Amino acid sequence: MDKDIREQVDESYASLLSELKREFPRRLRECIGERSVHSFANACGLSDSLIRKYLAGSLPGLDKVVVIAREAGVSVEWLATGRSRDDSVTRLPVEGVLSAEYIEEVVAKTRREFIARGINLKPEDEAKVIRLICEFNAIGASGPEPLGADSENVG
Numbered sequence: 156m157d158k159d160i161r162e163q164v165d166e167s168y169a170s171l172l173s174e175l176k177r178e179f180p181r182r183l184r185e186c187i188g189e190r191s192v193h194s195f196a197n198a199c200g201l202s203d204s205l206i207r208k209y210l211a212g213s214l215p216g217l218d219k220v221v222v223i224a225r226e227a228g229v230s231v232e233w234l235a236t237g238r239s240r241d242d243s244v245t246r247l248p249v250e251g252v253l254s255a256e257y258i259e260e261v262v263a264k265t266r267r268e269f270i271a272r273g274i275n276l277k278p279e280d281e282a283k284v285i286r287l288i289c290e291f292n293a294i295g296a297s298g299p300e301p302l303g304a305d306s307e308n309v310g
Contacts, residue, residue: 160275167274176212182234183209186227199226217287231291238268261288 183206187195196206199222209215215223224231232238265285269276276284 164275164277167276171272171274175214178237179214179235180210180212182229182237183223186223186229186234195226199223221291232288258289261285 187206190198192206192210193203196203199206201219201222205215205219209219220235221231224234227234262285265281265288268274269281
């Protein structure tokens with residue numbers, strides 16, 4: 156990879172990481188709401204110290220994001236990125252089955268978001284992000300509404 160392109164990718168990644176570390180704690184605090192950290196952590200099945208670590212700027216793994224989002228009643232996408240349901244992709248047409256149209260929609264919306272934020276990733280990394288978005292939406296596909304539909308808890 157060309158050195159200038161590599162530097163640009165590294166800068167974009169650093170910018171995205173900085174934004175995540177700054178904004179995730181704010182959204183997590185919003186999820187906790189009036190509850191104590193202890194109460195919220197217990198409801199999630201996580202330790203107080205882990206939740207406090209996230210509030211201080213550490214980023215959780217995918218498994219923890221899913222648990223926290225479910226407990227808070229928000230979409231995984233909103234918790235992870237801050238995007239509202241209006242920006243999210245539609246749910247899978249059939250539980251566990253990806254249609255070509257669905258994949259096209261996810262790819263197009265993800266690319267537009269990357270461009271809008273100035274994010275340039277390697278194709279392999281973009282593919283991972285797109286796969287995660289599909290998996291997140293598949294988790295909620297069996298429910299009555301698409302992920303992100305609970306706008307009362309979404310900023």
